[in-house]
Amino acid sequence: METHRPRGRGVTIEDVARAAGVSRQTVSNALNAPYRLKAETLERVTTLIEELGYRPDQSARSLRSGTRRIIAYPTPEDDPANPNPLMGGFLEAVVAAAGEAGYHILLVRPHSGQDQTRALEELIAARTVDGFLLSDVLHDDARVTYLAGRGFPFVAFGRTASEHPQNWVDVDTVQAMIDMVDLLAAAGHRRIAFLASSSRLPWMDHRRDGFQAGMRRHGLHGQEISAPGDDPGEIVAATRRLLGERVRPTAVIAAGDWLALGVYAAARAEGLDIGTDLAVAGFNDLPVTAFLQPALTTVRLPLRRIAGALVDRLLQTIEDGVTPQAGLLLAGELVVRPSSGG
């Protein structure tokens, strides 16, 4: 039996709304913000959109609503031959979350000599984007100051300073590091060292703070060393000096999995068995850690939840004009594997 409903080009959003017994806004949400609808509503509306052959005019809708359906993400400069190993997964999660809401992600890089703020200003002036997603947010971040000052929608992965809008999402790094120290202390470790990178970036400070907080809880003194840079050779050399000391640590918490790879190489060079002679832990759960022998104990970032929360908060600001008033801390997940020993 054929349904005598209108089909194709002439079908309007009202036709779909009437057939589904929902409001125009609900049909719009099914297309643009499906996460706002109950699964059964979404399915009914989506089925009718397909049955009726409704095709929204994206261009006209954007003009009407004043949105481009584009979120700008100013990407930190990096080295293609040795990129931040978290970036691929983070971007994938952000693109997927934005795509579900009908938005695309614009990767923004100032050209030579142009400062970050100027690049944001140009995008706003040209009405190219609806809002900004910032990452690698510094305590005193010029981009946050600029966007907050203009009242332009943004959300930050990483805490913003208290005088700025608290529209951010971050990982509860301090708690994750406390959990990691608890794990090692419970296994009997007393001489636990922390291997940091030399940077004073906020997230590196949080990992260091969490390590020291965890050590204090157990009445332990935490030794810290810093790798001078990202160079594998330098990381290995710094760690070998630590492991070669007369009274060496029995456990090393590396501030990142990348650094933990250096600890593996240094331990092998010093003839120490990881998991038995030396417990090792990292941070980030990079995919490569599954191939390490033994596999690495680490902290997994909930990338899909982080990206979902970032996009959701930003779209609340863009579409509803509602800016969240408090940051959102998401728990990292301790992933216990053989490198941390019994």
Add this chain to the structure above:
Amino acid sequence: METHRPRGRGVTIEDVARAAGVSRQTVSNALNAPYRLKAETLERVTTLIEELGYRPDQSARSLRSGTRRIIAYPTPEDDPANPNPLMGGFLEAVVAAAGEAGYHILLVRPHSGQDQTRALEELIAARTVDGFLLSDVLHDDARVTYLAGRGFPFVAFGRTASEHPQNWVDVDTVQAMIDMVDLLAAAGHRRIAFLASSSRLPWMDHRRDGFQAGMRRHGLHGQEISAPGDDPGEIVAATRRLLGERVRPTAVIAAGDWLALGVYAAARAEGLDIGTDLAVAGFNDLPVTAFLQPALTTVRLPLRRIAGALVDRLLQTIEDGVTPQAGLLLAGELVVRPSSGG
């Protein structure tokens, strides 16, 4: 002494052109396509742009020229917890190359149920983007067929079928694999196995073809095995079966570094020393290979050159209406490290 030149808001592109003794187009190029100018010209024009305080009206210029200065890149769907390890470096190289030319990269992901072609169609209809950069191009790629049919600017990382415009850039994978076989054959290896993933993607086929071509040159029979998937456990199990055979290969070329990590784990489990008992080689030169013990012989992709050529070709099409008539093959670089032995 003060220069009595106009400054700030009132300054036009003609003022800059006159002061620099160049054409309007040259000033425009300095801002939008600096790579087209000689270094000295670029410096003279840039200095005057700053001295005079000229600020191009990006919005107005985009409307005039009809360009948005946005390149769309439809990103392949991926797993945030285990993303394609090349993607971060590739994206970084593309964003940097586009940024230098004053373009941003729009990451495009069709929302649920929407097909790729429809997503491209919407972006074109909404005049959101100036052209497309495609990667992971299949032999019979619907996106290429669609864009070629519409005559809309695009460039592909990966070869397009012969009936389509040959506006692509690719790595000469076949030659790189022949070079790799030459290296191992010169070291005396006769039983060389190839570890592929199970996929029949074009680039995996090229690696396989190159391996077999290299083996034929030396009158050798190339054994191939396939890992059933990307799961580390399955890769290791498949490789252990190969290494456990009565007459085992003395060298394994893995079609990717990711697979080579599995060969390392399998060799350790079988009690074989890599570099002495078993030569191992990979493909892609992922950053992690520098931490492996021994370090991995592999093929490095020239990511910056690839990205630069892609952006340059696409902008020729967008800005000058000139579509390159032949693909560009770039050489991969053999990186010889201890894993392949003497």
